Amino acid sequence: MSMHVPVRIGPAEATLIAQLNERGDNPAAERLAASGLPTRKVESYHYTDLKMLLRAVPGLSHVEKALGEPALRVPGAHRISMTNDVPDLDGNEPTGVRVSTTKGSALSERDDVLVRINSALAVKTLKLELSGTIGTVLHIDRRTGGGAGHMNDSVHLFLADGGKATVIETFSGSDEAHVANHASYVALAKGAELTHVLLDLSAAGSTSFATAEYQIGADAKLRTVTIHVGSALSRINLFARFTGEGAHADLTGLNLATEGQHSDITLELLHAVPHCSSKPLFKQVARGRSKAVFQGKIVVARHAQKTDAKLMMQGLMLSDEAEILSKPELEIFADDVVCGHGSTVGALDEDSLFYLMSRGVPKAEAEAMLVRGFLKEVLDPIEDEELRTALEGVVERWLDSK
Amino acid sequence: MTTPMLEIRNLHARIEDREILKGVNLTIPAGEVHAVMGRNGSGKSTLSYVLAGKEDYEVTEGEVLLDGEDILALDPSERANTGLFLAFQYPIEIPGVATMTFLKAAMNAQRKAHGEAELSTPDFMRAVKDAGRDLHVDSDMLKRALNVGFSGGEKKRAEILQMALLKPKMCVLDETDSGLDIDALQVVSHGVNALRGPERSMLVITHYQRLLNHIVPDVVHVFSDGKIVESGPKELALELEAKGYAGFDEVAA
Numbered sequence: 001m002s003m004h005v006p007v008r009i010g011p012a013e014a015t016l017i018a019q020l021n022e023r024g025d026n027p028a029a030e031r032l033a034a035s036g037l038p039t040r041k042v043e044s045y046h047y048t049d050l051k052m053l054l055r056a057v058p059g060l061s062h063v064e065k066a067l068g069e070p071a072l073r074v075p076g077a078h079r080i081s082m083t084n085d086v087p088d089l090d091g092n093e094p095t096g097v098r099v100s101t102t103k104g105s106a107l108s109e110r111d112d113v114l115v116r117i118n119s120a121l122a123v124k125t126l127k128l129e130l131s132g133t134i135g136t137v138l139h140i141d142r143r144t145g146g147g148a149g150h151m152n153d154s155v156h157l158f159l160a161d162g163g164k165a166t167v168i169e170t171f172s173g174s175d176e177a178h179v180a181n182h183a184s185y186v187a188l189a190k191g192a193e194l195t196h197v198l199l200d201l202s203a204a205g206s207t208s209f210a211t212a213e214y215q216i217g218a219d220a221k222l223r224t225v226t227i228h229v230g231s232a233l234s235r236i237n238l239f240a241r242f243t244g245e246g247a248h249a250d251l252t253g254l255n256l257a258t259e260g261q262h263s264d265i266t267l268e269l270l271h272a273v274p275h276c277s278s279k280p281l282f283k284q285v286a287r288g289r290s291k292a293v294f295q296g297k298i299v300v301a302r303h304a305q306k307t308d309a310k311l312m313m314q315g316l317m318l319s320d321e322a323e324i325l326s327k328p329e330l331e332i333f334a335d336d337v338v339c340g341h342g343s344t345v346g347a348l349d350e351d352s353l354f355y356l357m358s359r360g361v362p363k364a365e366a367e368a369m370l371v372r373g374f375l376k377e378v379l380d381p382i383e384d385e386e387l388r389t390a391l392e393g394v395v396e397r398w399l400d401s402k
Numbered sequence: 403m404t405t406p407m408l409e410i411r412n413l414h415a416r417i418e419d420r421e422i423l424k425g426v427n428l429t430i431p432a433g434e435v436h437a438v439m440g441r442n443g444s445g446k447s448t449l450s451y452v453l454a455g456k457e458d459y460e461v462t463e464g465e466v467l468l469d470g471e472d473i474l475a476l477d478p479s480e481r482a483n484t485g486l487f488l489a490f491q492y493p494i495e496i497p498g499v500a501t502m503t504f505l506k507a508a509m510n511a512q513r514k515a516h517g518e519a520e521l522s523t524p525d526f527m528r529a530v531k532d533a534g535r536d537l538h539v540d541s542d543m544l545k546r547a548l549n550v551g552f553s554g555g556e557k558k559r560a561e562i563l564q565m566a567l568l569k570p571k572m573c574v575l576d577e578t579d580s581g582l583d584i585d586a587l588q589v590v591s592h593g594v595n596a597l598r599g600p601e602r603s604m605l606v607i608t609h610y611q612r613l614l615n616h617i618v619p620d621v622v623h624v625f626s627d628g629k630i631v632e633s634g635p636k637e638l639a640l641e642l643e644a645k646g647y648a649g650f651d652e653v654a655a
Binding site for chain 2: 355
């Protein structure tokens with residue numbers, strides 16, 4: 001017999017409960033009131049105790065106009081800006097891109113607090129339906145504007161049979177204590193090929209949550225690149241699922257954490273069908289007093305035979321005060337599969353540093369060369385050169401900004 | 403009297419609690435090639451690392467003057483920019499750093515230290531191509547990550563290529579012959595000899611006389627138990643080969 005001990009509700013939770021009730025999602029509000037935000041006792045939030053880390057939630061955001069320069073410019077890309085969930089559409093979308101908006105959030109129901117909040121609070125979803133080969137990179141420039149606000153936006157991306165596209169979504173916004181909770185739903189139909197970049201460039205004082213859900217159809221090829229740079233507190237959920245046979249996914253990411261940041265990327269990949277392969281590769285770099293977290297779980301369903309999955313996390317610590325936490329997991333229910341996982345963390349190699357310096361390269365530059373070299377494996381496979389160069393620029397600015 | 407290129411005075415160094423260099427004295431005039439021979443574990447490689455400024459070693463006593471300037475307070479990159487070059491016995495493999503990117507960074511770092519403008523890409527490419535020709539370093543090798551997947555010979559050729567591009571005043575060659583077959587040894591030695599000149603000195607560290615048939619030294623020093631125990635003309639190397647190092651240990655005792 002266990003006794004039910006009611007959880008203590010903090011100010012952040014109280015605000016969230018009120019907002020959920022205000023939007024009419026009483027079950028979500030009741031659920032949050034009963035269990036509170038997840039603490040370290042909840043396995044999937046073990047390293048990111050939201051009850052402790054999320055101290056306050058501002059009022060719900062209001063509609064704002066996109067102002068100023070985007071946080072990232074990708075030359076040649078078609079940019080669609082969206083500020084506090086309102087897309088700025090000019091009707092000049094490239095051939096093969098159909099844009100519309102639908103009501104509510106794009107995410108599937110799931111037992112996750114961020115998903116529940118987005119599902120309750122996202123008013124509408126920007127829907128992009130892509131078909132054929134999209135000749136230009138699509139840049140969805142998602143911003144949190146105005147004064148400090150709690151913002152839930154949502155994007156639905158569908159790539160039709162045999163389609164080919166490269167899409168980057170950036171998160172950025174005004175330098176306020178925003179709490180943004182983004183959602184992306186990405187579906188690849190049969191034989192589709194997609195490169196999907198999620199890049200968090202949010203302001204230093206903000207909190208940025210995001211959930212990206214991937215449905216990978218038969219014979220599809222997906223490359224994801226999830227990059228954290230901005231925001232003081234960040235949690236990115238990646239939920240990927242193979243829904244058709246013969247598909248391949250390279251799920252990759254760079255988690256860059258700098259002084260004062262706590263950044264968590266959590267991946268859950270479900271091999272639900274046979275004959276799919278996946279290669280999750282995540283690199284984390286932490287400097288100053290910061291914490292970088294990666295959790296990667298691959299689940300292979302009972303009938304998902306001939307699955308080939310290899311998960312790798314590599315961490316690089318640039319200071320003694322930095323923390324890198326990594327938890328790779330495999331849950332395999334099938335018996336004819338090749339699965340593996342690995343996780344390594346270390347400092348910069350002293351011998352490599354000495355070698356570069358012995359040729360006259362100053363210490364700071366030698367360190368930067370080694371970090372760049374460490375991250376290259378994730379950026380190099382990005383096919384579009386302009387996009388790759390723009391992302392290399394993001395890494396350069398991160399290296400320069402310490 | 404002219405300033406020697408390298409002057410090592412009573413150099414003592416240790417790693418953790420173990421003293422490895424126990425009072426090294428060595429003077430190399432400009433333009434001369436000196437060889438240091440000694441058995442494995444005598445401290446020869448430590449001498450090269452201490453000269454280049456590797457952090458693991460602590461200098462407890464002594465001085466090292468490069469062209470009259472004390473370099474012991476400088477970090478490895480500053481020493482390199484003063485004109486010191488260490489050709490590594492085991493060049494480090496650095497995945498993710500392209501050889502060309504590295505060469506350009508090194509050349510420009512030194513130019514910057516000397517107040518010179520950065521090399522233009524065509525000038526850089528030409529310099530690498532010219533220097534690479536004699537060393538049989540082809541563009542395929544240069545496209546790869548630094549030293550990654552290079553054979554023993556390729557690594558040593560790449561070291562000499564760097565030396566040719568950086569034009570140091572003082573070259574320290576640590577066991578450059580190790581891991582080389584006869585053909586590769588000839589290519590590397592030829593590359594080193596091509597860099598000999600009145601303004602450049604070399605310290606060749608080896609434990610085989612073989613290398614000194616190819617890179618003929620002006621002076622040979624015998625190294626034993628952390629110091630130089632005997633110095634003489636190039637014939638000393640032959641004597642050493644005949645007698646073995648044991649004969650010289652007694653001198654040290």
